[in-house]
Amino acid sequence: MAVPAALAIVPIGILFFFSGLIVNLIQAVLFIIVRPASKCMHTRINKIAAELLWLELIWLVDWWACLKIEVYADDETFEQMGKEHALVICNHRSDIDWLVGWILAQRSGCLGSTLAVMKKQAKMLPIIGWSMWFSDYLFLERRWAKDETTLKSGFKRLADFPIPFWLALFVEGTRFTEAKLQAAQEFAASRGLPVPRNVLLPRTKGFISAVAHTRSFIPAIYDCTVAVPKNQPAPTMLRIFRGQSSVIVLQIKRHSMQELPVTAGGISQWCKDVFVTKDAMLEKFFTKETFSDRKLQDIGRPKESLFVRRCHYAVIVIPMVVIPRLVGSHFMCSESLGPCHNCYAISDSIIRVRAFYFTIQTLISSSNEGEAYSEISPEMLPSILRLLGKCRALVFAVFVCSLEIHMSLIH
Numbered sequence: 001m002a003v004p005a006a007l008a009i010v011p012i013g014i015l016f017f018f019s020g021l022i023v024n025l026i027q028a029v030l031f032i033i034v035r036p037a038s039k040c041m042h043t044r045i046n047k048i049a050a051e052l053l054w055l056e057l058i059w060l061v062d063w064w065a066c067l068k069i070e071v072y073a074d075d076e077t078f079e080q081m082g083k084e085h086a087l088v089i090c091n092h093r094s095d096i097d098w099l100v101g102w103i104l105a106q107r108s109g110c111l112g113s114t115l116a117v118m119k120k121q122a123k124m125l126p127i128i129g130w131s132m133w134f135s136d137y138l139f140l141e142r143r144w145a146k147d148e149t150t151l152k153s154g155f156k157r158l159a160d161f162p163i164p165f166w167l168a169l170f171v172e173g174t175r176f177t178e179a180k181l182q183a184a185q186e187f188a189a190s191r192g193l194p195v196p197r198n199v200l201l202p203r204t205k206g207f208i209s210a211v212a213h214t215r216s217f218i219p220a221i222y223d224c225t226v227a228v229p230k231n232q233p234a235p236t237m238l239r240i241f242r243g244q245s246s247v248i249v250l251q252i253k254r255h256s257m258q259e260l261p262v263t264a265g266g267i268s269q270w271c272k273d274v275f276v277t278k279d280a281m282l283e284k285f286f287t288k289e290t291f292s293d294r295k296l297q298d299i300g301r302p303k304e305s306l307f308v309r310r311c312h313y314a315v316i317v318i319p320m321v322v323i324p325r326l327v328g329s330h331f332m333c334s335e336s337l338g339p340c341h342n343c344y345a346i347s348d349s350i351i352r353v354r355a356f357y358f359t360i361q362t363l364i365s366s367s368n369e370g371e372a373y374s375e376i377s378p379e380m381l382p383s384i385l386r387l388l389g390k391c392r393a394l395v396f397a398v399f400v401c402s403l404e405i406h407m408s409l410i411h
Contacts, residue, residue, distance in 0.1 A: 012060070012064075012241070015056075016056055016127070017126075017127060019052075019053070019056065020053055020056075020126075020127030020128070020131070021127065023049055023050070023052050023053040023127075023131060024127060024130045024131060024134070026049045027046060027049050027050070027130075027131060027134035027135075028134070030042055030045055030046055030049065030134075031046075031134055039160075040160075040162040043113075043136075043161065043162055043163065044162060044163060046112070046134060046135060047112030047113050047163065048112060049112075050111075050112040050131055050134075050135050051106075051111050051112040051308075052308060053127070053128075053131050054102055054106070054111055054112070055106070055111070055304060055305040055308040056305070056308065057099060057102065058099075058102060058103055058106055058111075058305040059305035059306060059308070060240050060241070061096075061099060061103055061240060062103070062301050062302075062305055062306070063301075063305065063306050064240065064241075064243055065235075065239065065240040065241075065242075065243050065244060065245055065246075066243075066245045067235060067240070067245055067246055067247070067248060068245065068246075068247045068248070069100060069103060069104075069247075069248045069249075069250060069299065070247065070248070070249045070250065070296060071104065071250050071251075071252065071296070071297045071299050072249070072250065072251040072252070072291065072292035072294040072295065072296055072297070073251070073252040073253070073254075073294055073295065073297055074254075074294055074295060075295060076254075077222075077252055077253070077254040078252075078295075078297050080220070080254065081104075081108040081222075081252075082105075082108030082109040082110045082164060083164055084164055084219055084220055085158075085161070085164055085165055085166075085167075085214075085217060085218040085219060085220075086164075086165075086166050086167070086218065086219075086220045086221065086222045087166075087167050087169065087210055087211070087214060087218050087220070087221045087222070087257075088101065088166050088167065088168045088169065088221075088222045088224060089168075089169050089170075089171055089207065089221065089222070089223055089224065089271075089274070090168070090170060090223075090224035090225070090226060091170075091172065091176070091198075091199050091200075091224075091225060091226060091275070091278055091282075092170040092172050092174065092175045092176055092200075093175070093176050093226055093227065093228065094175070094176075094228070094234060094235060094236065095175060095236060095237060096235055096236065096237060096240065097170070097175075097226060098116065098168070100226060100248055100250065101114065101116075101166075101168055101224075102114060103299075104250070104252075104299070105166055106302070106304075106305075107299045107300065107302070110163070110164050110165060110166060112135075113161070113163050113164065113165040113166070114165065114166045114168065115135065115136060115137050115138065115158075115165055115166065115167050115168070116132075116137055116138070116167070116168040116169070117137075117138045117140060117151075117167070117168070117169050117170075117206060117210075118132065118137055118138065118139050118140070119139065119140060119142070120139045120140060120141045120142075122137075122139065123137070123139050136154075136157060136158075138150065138151065138154040138167075140206075144205060147206070148205075148209065151206065151209045151210070151213070152209070152213060155209070155210065155213035155214050156213070158214065158217070159216075159217050166222070167210070167214070167218070169206060169207060169210060171202040171203060171204065171206065171207045171271060171275075172199065172200040172201070172202055172203065172275075173200075173202075173203040174200070176199070176200055180200055181196065181197075181200065184196055184200045184201045185197075187201065188201060193272075194276050194279075196275070196276075196279045197279055197282075197283055198278075198279050198282035198283055198286065199275050199278050199279045199282065201272075201275070202271050202272060202274075202275045204267070204268040204271045204272065207267065207268075207271050208264050208267045208268055208271075211257070211260055211267050212264070212267070214257075215257045215258075215260070218257055219256065219257055220254050220255065220256060220257060221254070221255040221256075221257060221260070222252055222253070222254055222255075223252070223253040223254075223255060223274055224250060224251065224252050224253075225250070225251045225253075225278050225281055225282065226248060226249070226250045227248075227249050227250075227282055227285055227286075227291065228246065228247065228248055228249070229247055229249065229289070230286060230289075232246045232247045233246050234246070235248060249285075249291050249292075251281070251291065251292040251294060252294075253294075
C-alpha cells in the first residue's frame with residue numbers, strides 16, 4: 001500500500017532529524033571525553049550510539065517498505081559473519097546498496113562497527129555524515145596524491161580496532177548507469193579488456209592500498225554481488241519513503257586474505273577477475289533467472305529497529321507534546337504547538353496502518369510455511385486475506401480521516 005511521499009518524508013524526516021541530533025551530541029561528548037582516555041572504550045560505546053541512528057534507517061527498509069532481501073552464502077561463511085574483521089567489496093547497482101549492507105551488518109551483529117570508504121563531501125551531511133565521522137569512516141577527495149595518505153592513516157587506525165568490523169569499498173567508484181556502462185565498454189574494448197555488460201570496470205588503486213595495509217589484521221574479504229530480479233521494481237530511497245516494496249538478491253563469497261597475491265599488479269588483476277566473474281554471474285541471472293548455487297540463508301526481520309524507532313518517538317514526541325500542556329499556555333501557545341504535534345500524529349497514523357497491513361501479510365506468509373499461531377489459526381488466514389483485499393480502501397480511508405482531524409488542529 002503506497003503512501004504519498006510528502007506525507008511520509010516530512011514526519012519521518014523530522015523525527016530522524018531530532019533523534020539524529022541527540023545521537024550526534026552523544027557521539028560528540030564521547031569523542032571529547034572518552035576517546036582521549038581510552039580509544040577502545042570509545043569504540044565500544046560509540047558502536048551502540050551509532051546503531052541507535054542506523055536502526056532508524058533499517059526500520060524504513062524492514063518495517064516501512066518491507067523490502068525482501070534474499071542472501072545466498074555457504075553455511076561456513078554465514079557463521080563467520082560478524083565474528084571477524086572483513087573487507088567487503090560489492091558491485092554498485094543502486095542508491096540503496098549501502099543500506100542493504102547495513103541491514104546485513106545488523107543481522108550479523110556489527111552494524112555499529114561497519115565502516116566504509118566515502119566521498120569527502122559525505123561527512124558534511126548533517127546527522128548521517130557527522131555520525132560517520134565520529135565512527136571513523138574514511139573520506140576521500142578523489143585525488144590520489146592526497147587519498148593515498150588518507151587511506152594509509154585510516155587503515156593504520158583500524159589495526160587495533162577492539163571489536164569485529166566490516167570495511168566496505170565500492171571499487172567501481174560510482175553507481176551503475178547505462179551511460180557509465182557504455183563508457184566502460186568503450187574503454188575496455190580500446191584496451192583489449194573483457195567488455196562488461198552488467199558491471200563497471202573496477203578502479204583498483206584503493207583496493208590495492210586496502211589489501212596491502214590491512215592484510216596483517218583483516219583475515220577475510222567478503223565478495224558481494226547484488227541484483228534485483230527483472231520482474232521487480234528497482235528499489236530507490238523515494239520508493240522506500242513511499243512504502244513500496246521490492247526484492248533484492250545478494251550473494252556473499254568469502255575469500256581468505258592470504259589467498260590474494262602480494263604484488264600490486266597481482267592484487268589489481270585479482271580484483272578485475274572477481275568483477276569478470278560477477279559480470280558473468282549477473283548475465284546468467286538476467287537471462288536465465290538463475291542467481292546462485294549457494295544456500296539461501298534466513299536473515300530474519302528482527303524487531304530491534306521497530307523498538308528503537310518507537311523509543312525515539314516516545315523520547316522526542318511525548319515531551320514536545322505533553323510538557324508544554326502541563327506547563328500551560330504561558331510558555332507555548334497551542335497554535336505554535338499544533339503543526340509540530342500534527343507532523344508526529346501523521347507519522348504515527350501512517351505507521352499504525354502500515355503495521356496492521358504488514359502484520360496480516362506476515363501471518364499469511366508464515367502460515368504458508370507451515371507455522372501456526374495461537375491467536376489466529378491457519379484456517380482463518382484465507383478469509384482474512386480476502387477481507388484485507390476488500391478493506392484496503394477502508395483502511396486508507398480511516399487514515400485519511402485521521403489525517404484530516406490532525407490537520408484541523410493547525411487551524
